[in-house]
Amino acid sequence: MNLAADSPQRPILKRLLSPWGIAVVLLAVFFLGEGYLAWRDRAAEAALLTDSGFATPAFDLSFSKKIPYDPLSFTGKGAQAGLWKWSPDGLVLTDDGRKYFDESGGMFVSRLPAGQRRIKRIRINTATGDGDRHVEFIYEWTEVSPPSTALLVHPPLLKEEYPGEATLTRDGGSWKVKSLRTLDFEEPMTHLKEVASGVRK
DSSP states (O other), rough: HHHHHTTEEEEEEHHHHHHHHHHHHHHHHHHHHHHHHHHHHHHHHHHHHHHHHHHHBOOEEEEESSOOTTTSHHHHHHHHHEEEEEETTEEOOOOTTTTTTETTTEEEEEEEEEEEEEEEEEEEEEEESSEEEEEEEEEEEEEEOHHHHHHHOOOOBOOOOOEEEEEEEEEEEEEEEEEEEEHHHHHHHHHHHHHTTSOOO
């Protein structure tokens, strides 16, 4: 009697090596890999969505109410949007403008974020040499504030897809945002701040 031939492991091994067995093993490996990637990407998404710099970016603008009025500049656009009015003594906030700006020492200072953003999908999520993670993602704006719409040269559009990049670092048992790049917003915001401060015309 051949004990090896009668071993219960032989039929299992034979089944695993059959075309159907190999297909099942490959599918199992595939779904395990996809499950791991989904878990990893959920952690990256959670880190971004709990970071105010991404989820609700600041509309970080302050400027003198005595700034020269130019109907073609952001001062004119703000007046057209009903945020302030021109007067011989400088700009005067309207009731709508007070929802978004405070007046402090002759300056207008923004008080609310530029809007709200959410992740659409993670494109790349790779480890860096120092234990951080490099993440490239697609996101959209779900809300855009009236000052963002009125004053930015290229304001964000609702439901439009935009690319972003972030570096995540470990913070205890979770990830947090170490650096963030979302050029669709950062570049127009930088341009607006330079115009408001007189650096750029």
